[in-house]
Amino acid sequence: MKKIIAVLVGATALWAFSLSSELTPEEIIKKVDENMVSENRVTQSSMTIKGKRKNRVLTSKSWTIGSNQSFTEYLSPAREKGTKMLKLKEELWIYSPASDRTMRISGHMMRQSVMGSDLSYEDMMEDRELLEMYTAKLLGQEEIDGRKVFSLELNAKVDDVAYPKRKSWIDAERFVPLKEELFAKSGKLLKRVTMSNVKEVQGRWYPTKMIYKDMLKDGEGTMMEIISIQFNQEIPDYIFTKAALKK
Amino acid sequence: MIKFLIKGVIRDSTRSKFPIAIVAIGVFFTIFLSAFIGGVLQDAVEVNARFTTGHVKVSTLAFAENSTQAPLDLALLGMDSIKSGLQNEYPKMMWVPRVSFGGLLDVPDENGETKGQGPCTGMAADLLNTENGELERMNINKTIVEGRAPEKRGEALVSEKFAQKMKLKPGDVVTYFGSTMYGSMCFQNFTICGTISFGQQMLDKGGLIIDISDAQQMLDMEDGSTELLGYFEGGQYLDDEAMKIAQEFNARSTDSTDEFSSVMIPLKKQNQLEGLLNTSESMSEIMVGIFVLAMSIVLWNVGLLGGLRRYKEFGVRLALGEAKGKIYRSLLVEATVIGVVGSVFGVILGLAAAIPLQIYGMDVSEMVPSSNMMMPSVYRAAVTPSTVFMGFIPGIIAMVLGQALAGYGIYKRDTARLFKELEV
Structure with a gap:
């Protein structure tokens, strides 16, 4: 009996994988978008930044609608507590309680590191569908940490993307990226991201641990962990106003 | 005899006008160029010493290796104990912490x-x-355009150019936005207490000067600084002394396996200043060498032409029994007189050009290229007693040397040929 069950389970997995392997690259990234992109989301996360002298852990809460509206409030440590960021389309505003000032960050700053981490403001706030930004090419199938993955090459089809080229390793069963390499237009590798702790949240798979490594910087990288994430919530409009920064 | 020779030189203007003009021009260029080049190099070294390098600079090993980026995360911590140790060991030096940030x-x-x-x-x-x-070291009070220096925490000086661009005046509040030494964002309000024009392009563009206690708190750098600068008593850079102190310090404090161990670097080894200092030191010799060589060749030719013109005069004097050596010596005395007169004119012209340049300077802020070496944006000459001697003495030497070479022909004429030439 046990043997029959084992054979059935094996056959089902093989069938599922063979079905997924028949997907076109566009269908694969569409499935990834279905997991990763939502109408809106509320996230609480921690960011561990490994520094040369000491590591820092920052916690924050973010409200995001699509790729144009995002509001983040830092909750800890004490030095950062109360610092808020508001992104409205291309504009980024920062409120600092220490100076009680709301400051606009100019466009070129969007590529700067956030809080000394390996993430840029663009990385933090990018929430567009891959299918809208890239054309995909299937390079093959591999295995990462015992999971079958599709290896894809994504090339930008629009100009306003942070990374003109990506290589993504997509979990063949759950359709979430497990590893990504982000390239500049010149082909230079800029960042490497590894994702793990994939969890099912509100019917979609989502990686809750991400390690970003800026390849142009020394250091061991930045670990981002999702403490809680909720998709498609009721988010009041006032959150995405400059008045909310001072509240 | 000398009186007689001087009279001859004065009365025979063709014998003196051209050589005097040549010597005067040469002395003028030597004085003006050496004052100008010396002044610019001296200012460059001084600006660097006052603002960035000190006479010696202590930082972490990693900071020193990446000093062009001024990385705050590699700042020197435990600065007070390093400073008091150095103060005890080298009591005649002044040790001051600085923080550079952007x-x-x-x-x-x-x-x-x-x-x-x-x-x-x-x-x-x-x-x-x-x-x-x-x-005083940073020349702050003298370069304040409006307002005053910071007198309490939370006050800042901003560059006059930035203040004009942003329509700022003393009393206005600005916010500094940057990163702490650990990479966090930092925001700090400052009340502008004055505007300043440093005469240094890099600082004049967007300079902010604040007290170190504000910087340490703002940049999360408690008991830290990016650099600890040491200055010799009297403000004069002493290269041998600086090298010796740096060697002693590094022998006991620098650990090549620990990027946060401290290292001391003398001024000469920072910001490509070694080349500048070496050039500055050899500039006088180079200028004098070129001047004496070039002028001697010109004046030798002038002497030869003069000798040809006075061919008959020398012949008659020889025929009258005047010794060759005596004629030769009289030529050298004449040359000395011409050299002195020409040099005096040259010195006057050189000083007339160099002194206004020393006082008013020449604004080259648009032409100074950006580099980690701080260059003054106003070039000034530096006139010193040695500048004057550097032109005056070689002026005489060149004239005498030129005449000595030209007059050597006198010894080559034998009596038979002389009488034939004179058609006696």
């Missing part, structure tokens, strides 16, 4: 939102302590 300076509108923003190069020094001479 970020954005944000100007608020009436609602406290961004009205304008610009990149800013910041420098923090111990300005509230009046005993360490930092205000």
Whole structure:
């Protein structure tokens, strides 16, 4: 009996994988978008930044609608507590309680590191569908940490993307990226991201641990962990106003 | 005899006019160029010493290796104990901490939102302590255009150019926005207490000067600084002494396996200043060498032409029994007189050109290329007694040398040929 069950389970997995392997690259990234992109989301996360002298852990809460509206409030440590960021389309505003000032960050700053981490403001706030930004090419199938993955090459089809080229390793069963390499237009590798702790949240798979490594910087990288994430919530409009920064 | 020769030189203007003009031009160029080049190099070294290099600089090993980026995360911590150790060991030197940083300076509108923003190069020094001479060293009081130096925490000086661009005046509040030494964002409001024009392009563009205690708190750098600068008593850079102190310090403090161990670097080894100092030291010799060589060749030719013109005069004097050596010596005395007169004119012209350049300077701020070596944006000449001697003495030497070479022909004429030439 046990043997029959084992054979059935094996056959089902093989069938599922063979079905997924028949997907076109566009269908694969569409499935990834279905997991990763939502109408809106509320996230609480921690960011561990490994520094040369000491590591820092920052916690924050973010409200995001699509790729144009995002509001983040830092909750800890004490030095950062109360610092808020508001992104409205291309504009980024920062409120600092220490100076009680709301400051606009100019466009070129969007590529700067956030809080000394390996993430840029663009990385933090990018929430567009891959299918809208890239054309995909299937390079093959591999295995990462015992999971079958599709290896894809994504090339930008629009100009306003942070990374003109990506290589993504997509979990063949759950359709979430497990590893990504982000390239500049010149082909230079800029960042490497590894994702793990994939969890099912509100019917979609989502990686809750991400390690970003800026390849142009020394250091061991930045670990981002999702403490809680909720998709498609009721988010009041006032959150995405400059008045909310001072509240 | 000398009186007679001088009379001859004065009365026979063809014998003196051209050589005097040549010597005067040569002396003028030597004095003017050496004052100008010496002044610029001296200012460059001084600007670097006052603002960035000190006479010696202590930082972490990693900071020293990446000093062009001024990385705050590699700052020197435990600075007070390093400073007091150095103060005890080298009591005649002044040790002052500095913090270099960079970020954005944000100007608020009436609602406290961004009205304008610009990149800013910041420098923090111990300005509230009046005993360490930092205000004088950085020439702050003399370069204040409006307002005054910081007198309490939370006050800042901004560059006059930035203030004009952003329409700022003393009493206005600006916000510095940058990163702490650990990479966090930092925001700090400062009340502008004055505007300043450093005469240094890098600082004049977006300079912010604050007290070190404000910088340490703002940049999360408790008991830290990016650099600890040491200055010799009297403000003069002493290369041998600086090298010796640096060697002693590094032998006991630097650990090549620990990037945060401290290292001391003398001025000469920073910001490509070694080449500048070496050039500055050899500039006098180079200028004098070129001058004496070039002028001697010109004056030799002038002497030869003069000798040809006075061919008959020498012949008659020889025929009358005057010794060759005596004629030769009289030529040298004449040359000395011409050399002195020409050099005096040259010195007057050289000083007339160099002194205004020393006082008013020449603004080259648009032409100075950006580099980690601080170059003054106003070039000034430096006239010193040695500058005058550097032109005056070689002026005489060149004239005498030229005449000595030209007059040597006198010894080559034998009596038979002489009488034939004179058609006696």
